[in-house]
Amino acid sequence: MQRDVDFLVIGGGIAGLTFALEAARHGRVLVLTKAGRAESNTRYAQGGIASVLSTEDSFDAHVADTLTAGAGLCRKDVVEMCVRQGPERVRELIAFGVAFDRAGDDYHLTLEGGHSRRRILHAKDLTGAEVERALVAAAEARGVESLERHLAIDLITSEKLGQPGPNRCIGAYVLNTDSGDVVTIRAKVTLLASGGCGKVYLYTTNPDVASGDGIAMAHRAGAAIADMEFIQFHPTCLFHPQAKNFLISEALRGEGGVLKRRDGATFMERYHPQKSLAPRDIVARAIDSELKKTGDDHIVLDMTHLPKAFLVERFPHIYQTCLAFGIDMAVQPIPVVPAAHFSCGGVATDLSGATTLPFLLAAGETACTGLHGANRLASNSLLEGLVFGHNASALAAKLVREAAPLPPAPDWNSGSAVPPDEGVVVAHNWDEVRRTMWNYVGIVRTNKRLDRAQRRLALLRDEIRDYYWGTHVTAPTLELRNLADVAMLIVTSARLRRESRGLHTTLDFPERDDARWLKDTVLVRGVVNDAAWRR
Numbered sequence: 001m002q003r004d005v006d007f008l009v010i011g012g013g014i015a016g017l018t019f020a021l022e023a024a025r026h027g028r029v030l031v032l033t034k035a036g037r038a039e040s041n042t043r044y045a046q047g048g049i050a051s052v053l054s055t056e057d058s059f060d061a062h063v064a065d066t067l068t069a070g071a072g073l074c075r076k077d078v079v080e081m082c083v084r085q086g087p088e089r090v091r092e093l094i095a096f097g098v099a100f101d102r103a104g105d106d107y108h109l110t111l112e113g114g115h116s117r118r119r120i121l122h123a124k125d126l127t128g129a130e131v132e133r134a135l136v137a138a139a140e141a142r143g144v145e146s147l148e149r150h151l152a153i154d155l156i157t158s159e160k161l162g163q164p165g166p167n168r169c170i171g172a173y174v175l176n177t178d179s180g181d182v183v184t185i186r187a188k189v190t191l192l193a194s195g196g197c198g199k200v201y202l203y204t205t206n207p208d209v210a211s212g213d214g215i216a217m218a219h220r221a222g223a224a225i226a227d228m229e230f231i232q233f234h235p236t237c238l239f240h241p242q243a244k245n246f247l248i249s250e251a252l253r254g255e256g257g258v259l260k261r262r263d264g265a266t267f268m269e270r271y272h273p274q275k276s277l278a279p280r281d282i283v284a285r286a287i288d289s290e291l292k293k294t295g296d297d298h299i300v301l302d303m304t305h306l307p308k309a310f311l312v313e314r315f316p317h318i319y320q321t322c323l324a325f326g327i328d329m330a331v332q333p334i335p336v337v338p339a340a341h342f343s344c345g346g347v348a349t350d351l352s353g354a355t356t357l358p359f360l361l362a363a364g365e366t367a368c369t370g371l372h373g374a375n376r377l378a379s380n381s382l383l384e385g386l387v388f389g390h391n392a393s394a395l396a397a398k399l400v401r402e403a404a405p406l407p408p409a410p411d412w413n414s415g416s417a418v419p420p421d422e423g424v425v426v427a428h429n430w431d432e433v434r435r436t437m438w439n440y441v442g443i444v445r446t447n448k449r450l451d452r453a454q455r456r457l458a459l460l461r462d463e464i465r466d467y468y469w470g471t472h473v474t475a476p477t478l479e480l481r482n483l484a485d486v487a488m489l490i491v492t493s494a495r496l497r498r499e500s501r502g503l504h505t506t507l508d509f510p511e512r513d514d515a516r517w518l519k520d521t522v523l524v525r526g527v528v529n530d531a532a533w534r535r
């Protein structure tokens, strides 16, 4: 089966839908989501959107906080652009019906780690769900077509089709996960906005959809991937045997929560003057170090000094979820541990979202735009999705006007593949990839552990590829292949960076080395290139 569109959008979170809403003014748009229409990382964002909306705040302060968190690797022009565009993009969201919390005539602004001012707009503690609700409704109202339960398998490129001339993206092969059919979708422009890759780690705050599909596909298609060593571990994921991936928002610390050891002792004052509200990389490392020292399996976040009525009103979702696990945060501290949360690296783009593969754009967590550098400032990710979704749509409209006619693309050929019959192999390999990453490529790294991870992942990846090519494509095998590819990109980048900076800490190179490492790590299929990209 074949489809032709002007704009193919892979992913239905804030970046994809912002893009789609604008692109719909210029041509036929198709948005693919691999699960339900609203299932995306965006939907699970609790904290909010950082933007300068208060007279006590300034663009300079937001820029400075972002650069400080980014540990020298942010791209300053990108930071300036995102911060300055922020208020206008936020006003557009409000026009789409997003109901941010108010305080009288103004919006209520909360605080999170690394911010010098209150500047985070939020909708209680369910900001992402509110943003997603409004954008999905706006996209439907604008007639944007979307296909649920459609998982992209691979990008179609002119090179893969043996076409002469410079390589370009011409769409994607896509699996209908209900029917098992593979659809060939030709598109003049393709946007990757499929979120991050938290599922590559055993413990993560991310939903199951976050298997790094966009990053893996872009790499296989030959686009440059940058800075994958910078995986952000959120300091506070709920620690409970029955809880799966439940985030305890940093906004709790913004409103007065204090991190403590299980014995009740505070510790953050020994690590940073901003204590529990220090930038995330510092808090996660401090927790890691305390856990190693004490032998405890978790720390706690203490909110018990705050009035119950305030907690219930300000954090209804977190309060009720904790309660369902038997934890009343008004009377007992919440058990928490760090967990993989956000990928600062991804598909390398310029300021308009263009990747190094012509007619392929990327936005949101899938992309590495230069905003986050070596460590993302809290609540800058929804902002990035908005700004780059918007900018990419302007570039895409121009590309669609100028694009040469698309070459023919053959239907998907499954060759001699047979139906999969070894579910146990897939389940086992999933677990092995995620455990290897958790144990060897975590918050604090060493050469020895990274080498060990690389050896194991290389074996696993070969095994997974054999299985993948020998059986009909299914969602679990596709996601497993993507996870293994992304795991390898993370390990390879981490081995290249021979210093400690931001989210990448290695005991073998404990110092930051600006003389040699003020640059991105860049991986292109078949080429290891640690030379500067963009610098």
Ligand code: SIN
Residues within 6 Å of the ligand: 045, 046, 047, 048, 248, 249, 250, 251, 377, 378, 379, 380, 381
């Ligand atoms: C949080 O609510 O703590 C997450 C915010 C973010 O990751 O930016």
